[in-house]
Amino acid sequence: MIIDKADVVVTSPDRNFVTLKITTDDGLTGLGDATLNGRELAVVAYLTEHVVPLLIGSDAAKIEDTWQFLYRSAYWRRGPVTMAAIAAVDMALWDIKGKAAGMPVYQLLGGASRTGLLAYGHASGKELPELFDSVREHLEKGYRAIRVQTGVPGLKAIYGIASQGAEQGEPGVRYDHEPARRGAQPVQEDWDTRAYLRHVPGVFEAVRNEFGPEIPLLHDGHHRMTPIQAAKLGKSLEPYDLFWLEDCTPAENQEALRLVRSHTTTPLAIGEIFNTVWDFKDIIREQLIDYVRGAVTHMGGISPLKKTLDYAAMYQIKSGMHGPTDVSPVGMAAAMHLGLAIHNFGIQEYMEHGQRTNEVFEQSFSWQNGMLHPGDKPGLGVELNQDEAGKYPYEQAYLPYNRLADGTVHDW
Numbered sequence: 001m002i003i004d005k006a007d008v009v010v011t012s013p014d015r016n017f018v019t020l021k022i023t024t025d026d027g028l029t030g031l032g033d034a035t036l037n038g039r040e041l042a043v044v045a046y047l048t049e050h051v052v053p054l055l056i057g058s059d060a061a062k063i064e065d066t067w068q069f070l071y072r073s074a075y076w077r078r079g080p081v082t083m084a085a086i087a088a089v090d091m092a093l094w095d096i097k098g099k100a101a102g103m104p105v106y107q108l109l110g111g112a113s114r115t116g117l118l119a120y121g122h123a124s125g126k127e128l129p130e131l132f133d134s135v136r137e138h139l140e141k142g143y144r145a146i147r148v149q150t151g152v153p154g155l156k157a158i159y160g161i162a163s164q165g166a167e168q169g170e171p172g173v174r175y176d177h178e179p180a181r182r183g184a185q186p187v188q189e190d191w192d193t194r195a196y197l198r199h200v201p202g203v204f205e206a207v208r209n210e211f212g213p214e215i216p217l218l219h220d221g222h223h224r225m226t227p228i229q230a231a232k233l234g235k236s237l238e239p240y241d242l243f244w245l246e247d248c249t250p251a252e253n254q255e256a257l258r259l260v261r262s263h264t265t266t267p268l269a270i271g272e273i274f275n276t277v278w279d280f281k282d283i284i285r286e287q288l289i290d291y292v293r294g295a296v297t298h299m300g301g302i303s304p305l306k307k308t309l310d311y312a313a314m315y316q317i318k319s320g321m322h323g324p325t326d327v328s329p330v331g332m333a334a335a336m337h338l339g340l341a342i343h344n345f346g347i348q349e350y351m352e353h354g355q356r357t358n359e360v361f362e363q364s365f366s367w368q369n370g371m372l373h374p375g376d377k378p379g380l381g382v383e384l385n386q387d388e389a390g391k392y393p394y395e396q397a398y399l400p401y402n403r404l405a406d407g408t409v410h411d412w
């Protein structure tokens, strides 16, 4: 199992994806997701110029050794570009090892700890009737847990509203139900934390009144609040029994969570933009979070995320892996294999990919009654249709950014 070839494939069926395809001398292939939304080509260059030449001729069986070599030999560690590139290699080598063994990757990770993975979908609406319709639509599709995002009176465009941007004249073509838009410049959205804090508790009260107490409801604060604002929101949402409040503060300042935690029992989920176990170390040890949001693609692969989640398990902290559409079907498959195997699985985020994406990436996962399962094909269970991939060249696209009413740039 010597690595003969490693190709970096960029394709943009419904959105941009970067995929690493490793081929061994005995003809096995493995796929890894290296997609970094809005900075895709930086990872392409990192892989093509600095990683692929190091892989050729090395032993595809040595997953841990290859990971440590790529992480430590660069000298410059961590960061989203580096870790997405290393993640793609790690995933591809697990895929190859599974194919060599004739087993799905979850078997190599210890076997299934459950029959399927509870997944949550994204319901949203500018106003309550649209939000209720979206929640109903998700329930009809079988979702058993739902993230709720809402418009805020006085704000034109904010994070997480699927219908937003559909109006004529708004710049940038919007990807299906996700915030990134094609174009040379990021689109500006607006923000007012006080208006948001006044509005959101009433929305959750209305959703609970309409849909009852049972369904797990989640909410994403998207890094916008100060610690004291986040504490206030967590406290004001307690009557509505959230499954979690996500990214309540920009968590680079991890001490902020001590303050939030001391004021609220609303469970906290953090870490979709984290890259390594070091970003989680203190907030896990101090039990400042309840769910680890790290994605396989952005945490350096299956190997390091499994270690992080095993560490979190010591503190009864569970997984809540990031799973928007900018995690490719390969990254999603990796998350499903890992989630099926670990003991402390919590929930999996799931946004369905578009039809073109599903034609480029041939997948074997199942989605039934609100539960995901990665399937039992050897490896990760995803194959790249390169003819289909070749039809969709890269198109520049960016996530939006925020400004306050006075023009100040704010966390998006």
Ligand SMILES: [Mg+2]
Pocket (backbone or CB within 6 Å): 220, 222, 246, 247, 272
């Ligand atoms: Mg999020």
